[in-house]
Amino acid sequence: MKNEMKLTVPSISANESFVRVAVAAFAARLDPTIEEINDIKTAVSEAVTNAIVHAYKNEVGKIYITVTADEDKLKISVRDRGCGIENVKKAMEPLYTTGGEERAGLGFAVMESFTDRLTVTSKKDKGTTVVMIKKIRSKYGCK
Amino acid sequence: MLIKFKKEKETLTAYLEGEIDHHTAAFARNEIDTELMGGTPAKLILDFGGVTFMDSSGIGLVMGRYKTANSINAALEVSNIPQNIYKLMKLAGLEKLAELKRKD
Numbered sequence: 055m056k057n058e059m060k061l062t063v064p065s066i067s068a069n070e071s072f073v074r075v076a077v078a079a080f081a082a083r084l085d086p087t088i089e090e091i092n093d094i095k096t097a098v099s100e101a102v103t104n105a106i107v108h109a110y111k112n113e114v115g116k117i118y119i120t121v122t123a124d125e126d127k128l129k130i131s132v133r134d135r136g137c138g139i140e141n142v143k144k145a146m147e148p149l150y151t152t153g154g155e156e157r158a159g160l161g162f163a164v165m166e167s168f169t170d171r172l173t174v175t176s177k178k179d180k181g182t183t184v185v186m187i188k189k190i191r192s193k194y195g196c197k
Numbered sequence: 198m199l200i201k202f203k204k205e206k207e208t209l210t211a212y213l214e215g216e217i218d219h220h221t222a223a224f225a226r227n228e229i230d231t232e233l234m235g236g237t238p239a240k241l242i243l244d245f246g247g248v249t250f251m252d253s254s255g256i257g258l259v260m261g262r263y264k265t266a267n268s269i270n271a272a273l274e275v276s277n278i279p280q281n282i283y284k285l286m287k288l289a290g291l292e293k294l295a296e297l298k299r300k301d
Contacts, residue, residue: 067220074250092250092281099252103219155264156226158256160289167288 057083061119065110065134067103073119074098080121081128084190093168094128094188100161101132101184107153109136109182126190130169133183139176146174199247200228207239209271214247217255225258230265241266246277246300255282256289263294274298 059080063069074095081094098119105117118133139145146166151159166172169186176182198221199214211229215221233241243262248255259275266273273295278286283299291297 067218070218070220071216071250089281095250096252096281096285099218099250103252103254107219156222156257156261158253158260158289160253160256164253164285164288 056122056124058120058122060121063117063119064114065106065117065136066114067106069117070099070102070106073102073117077119077121077130080123081188081190084123084126084128086190090188090190094130097165097168097186097188098130098132100164101130101186104161104184105132105134105136105182107157109134109138111137128188128190130186130188131183132186133181135181138178138180139174139182140178142174142176198224200225202232204236204238208242209233209236209238209240210242210244212244212247216250217248217258218250218252219254222254222258226261229262233262233265233271234269237269238271240272240274242274242276243295244277245275245279245282248279248282251282251285253285253289256285256291259286259291259295260289272296 061076063073077098078091078095102117115136120131122129144150146162148163149159151157165186169188171187173185201212203210263273275295276298277300278297279300286297
């Protein structure tokens with residue numbers, strides 16, 4: 055049966071851990087492996103951090119998280135109404151960052167490699183939506 | 198996030214505990230750099246044995262410590278890396294900057 059949860063949090067960095075743990079708790083009912091849970095937590099952390107560091111660079115805004123679970127498929131959407139990304143293709147290049155030298159520029163690369171599908175849509179001054187699909191294989195695999 | 202340090206001859210070991218994300222990375226960076234610049238050792242070991250979660254902020258943390266260590270000619274080793282974190286470090290190509298040792 056399809057299930058859904060929504061979370062709205064202000065873009066303060068203390069919420070990074072809260073959101074990834076909340077999404078992981080929701081995902082737990084799909085019976086994922088520890089590795090799959092780790093992948094989900096890491097990918098969510100990257101998306102939420104991007105919203106905090108980039109979308110709402112000089113302000114605190116709201117981050118909207120929607121997660122749906124359908125059979126073995128988890129769909130995670132992280133949306134903001136921040137500054138938007140002018141060049142999504144460029145932003146998604148590994149090592150590209152506008153976040154200063156302590157940022158690795160790997161956020162999108164991690165989301166891409168730790169989930170099954172990543173879609174990023176953005177409009178300047180309107181905001182960004184990151185949608186990630188993660189298939190939970192353990193349920194049907196040899197567990 | 199908690200960091201404990203051990204100095205042994207020319208080696209400084211930082212034992213990292215807890216979760217590394219954008220929220221905690223700045224604290225870790227300041228702690229390690231202060232300790233590192235205060236003693237100028239020949240080698241810095243970042244012990245990840247107690248790290249329970251890390252995202253790409255941790256990659257930035259290791260890359261940044263490589264730069265600091267390099268500026269005082271100290272080598273960098275990352276040890277006791279849990280499997281899921283090792284996966285992320287390999288994705289980032291950190292083996293080019295530091296010796297990576299996995300947790301047994």
